[in-house]
Amino acid sequence: HGLMRAAIRRQVRAGNPDARLLLDPVMQADPFPHYEALRSSYPFAPGAFARLTVHHDASTAVLRSDDFGVTHPTQVVPAPARAALALAGPPRNPGPIEPPSMLAVDAPDHPRYRKLVNRAFTARRVAALRERTTEVAQELLDDMDRAARDGDGHTVDLVAHYASLLPVTVISEMLGVPLAMREQFLSWGDGAATSLDMGLTRRAHASMEANLAALNDWMREHLRRLRREPGDDLLSSLVGEVDDDGAGLSEQELVSTALLVLAAGFETTVNLIGNGTAQLFAHPEQRERLVAEPDLWPNAVDEILRFDPPVERTARRAKRDTEVAGTAVAEGDLVVTVLAGANRDPHVFADPATFDVARPNAKEHLAFSSGPHFCLGAQLARMEGEVALRALFERHPHLTPAGPARRRPTRILRGYAELPVRLEPAV
Ligand code: HEM
Numbered sequence: 001h002g003l004m005r006a007a008i009r010r011q012v013r014a015g016n017p018d019a020r021l022l023l024d025p026v027m028q029a030d031p032f033p034h035y036e037a038l039r040s041s042y043p044f045a046p047g048a049f050a051r052l053t054v055h056h057d058a059s060t061a062v063l064r065s066d067d068f069g070v071t072h073p074t075q076v077v078p079a080p081a082r083a084a085l086a087l088a089g090p091p092r093n094p095g096p097i098e099p100p101s102m103l104a105v106d107a108p109d110h111p112r113y114r115k116l117v118n119r120a121f122t123a124r125r126v127a128a129l130r131e132r133t134t135e136v137a138q139e140l141l142d143d144m145d146r147a148a149r150d151g152d153g154h155t156v157d158l159v160a161h162y163a164s165l166l167p168v169t170v171i172s173e174m175l176g177v178p179l180a181m182r183e184q185f186l187s188w189g190d191g192a193a194t195s196l197d198m199g200l201t202r203r204a205h206a207s208m209e210a211n212l213a214a215l216n217d218w219m220r221e222h223l224r225r226l227r228r229e230p231g232d233d234l235l236s237s238l239v240g241e242v243d244d245d246g247a248g249l250s251e252q253e254l255v256s257t258a259l260l261v262l263a264a265g266f267e268t269t270v271n272l273i274g275n276g277t278a279q280l281f282a283h284p285e286q287r288e289r290l291v292a293e294p295d296l297w298p299n300a301v302d303e304i305l306r307f308d309p310p311v312e313r314t315a316r317r318a319k320r321d322t323e324v325a326g327t328a329v330a331e332g333d334l335v336v337t338v339l340a341g342a343n344r345d346p347h348v349f350a351d352p353a354t355f356d357v358a359r360p361n362a363k364e365h366l367a368f369s370s371g372p373h374f375c376l377g378a379q380l381a382r383m384e385g386e387v388a389l390r391a392l393f394e395r396h397p398h399l400t401p402a403g404p405a406r407r408r409p410t411r412i413l414r415g416y417a418e419l420p421v422r423l424e425p426a427v
Helices: 002-013 016-021 032-038 058-062 078-084 107-120 123-150 158-163 165-175 179-196 202-228 233-241 249-267 268-281 285-290 294-307 376-394
Strands: 050-054 068-070 155-157 313-319 322-324 327-329 334-337 414-419 420-422
Touching: 002 016, 002 202, 016 032, 016 050, 032 327, 032 376, 050 058, 058 313, 058 322, 058 334, 107 123, 107 233, 107 249, 123 155, 123 165, 123 376, 155 158, 158 165, 158 268, 158 376, 158 414, 165 179, 165 233, 165 249, 165 268, 179 202, 179 249, 202 233, 202 249, 233 249, 249 268, 268 294, 268 322, 268 376, 285 294, 285 376, 294 376
Parallel strands: 050 334
Antiparallel strands: 068 313, 155 420, 313 334, 322 327
């Protein structure tokens, strides 16, 4: 293991673009200059074990192409490259969740997984949830105000008291998961969030697996309870359709689907709320514009997703020899699509490094990916982000940062672990 970490550090020092992007801690806070350095390599920047693209058209082409398939997150480094990187030793354990979720399977299994849950996330269903989400936001803001009063009177951690709680509350209600489990889920979720990353220490990897296993066990048991006493929620309706030898989902497939929807529902939207707050702190003139023109909030949410996306990148592997933007790609090649880089492609976005809540084509970002795996929860996430941020800034028009923010240790998921804020103006 020590050898592996040394090899990775060598690649980082050698300036290999993918090793730096994947592993250099400097990239966590501000990867954007690095993307710009890769911008002149079209469509791909060569890496030690993958090709990287920061281009919008090439990323879209890869994500939509039948010639590419998903990669299991734990197999991102192919065997030959592992050897080249001296990452010898047994391949990393794919973890206790088998079979993988819809995120990690291709057609023909993928549409079967996705079809069953799709109906819960249509624009109409999401519109119906808006009112309840607004109530949740107001209740959480009340609790946050109380926490501030009980503390020093005016400062709180926005992530712990608001950004992390709103998405997990909404998704738990949708799934019929008891609210009392909220804190436990957040803690398991935090422990499991690194499963998307690589270069973990042995201890971090063991902890990630233990957290995944705990989530898996709890969900299996929960589905058994719902089978006995179904409620009026998405999971209860899915449990009734479990079909171990037919066209529906098997029991284990339902467990992994439920876990993905639950985790995707609270691991990413927290970052949208946190990153959005931080960007509005950093751009006071944009914040004033939203006060004057509140109809811009939906567009502002897309601009936040473009400018500071909660999911930095994803990857695909070529299933056969193919080409992307005229460049040959061989079967087995790994392509990393840097969503956060594509979102700053000057061919699509004028003045891409400017944060502009009124940007006319903000929605063209790739923060929700593209193609068959396009985020199932995109409409829900947009609605939650809009409700949460607008309610926060309307309740606390003088909100300011109160001390240094701390980033989450995850790489693919970009966001804050802690964002101290001051609710009242300083006197
Ligand atoms: C897939 C981002 C919120 C459920 C994805 C993917 C991205 C993404 C980038 C595709 C990854 C790939 O192509 O490899 C986000 C962001 C969110 C968010 C940035 C918040 C701001 C949500 C929410 C839910 C959700 C709230 C559900 C309640 C899913 C599911 C998939 C997915 C189920 C897998 C879809 C498939 O494989 O077909 N998300 N997501 N996401 N997301 Fe989200």
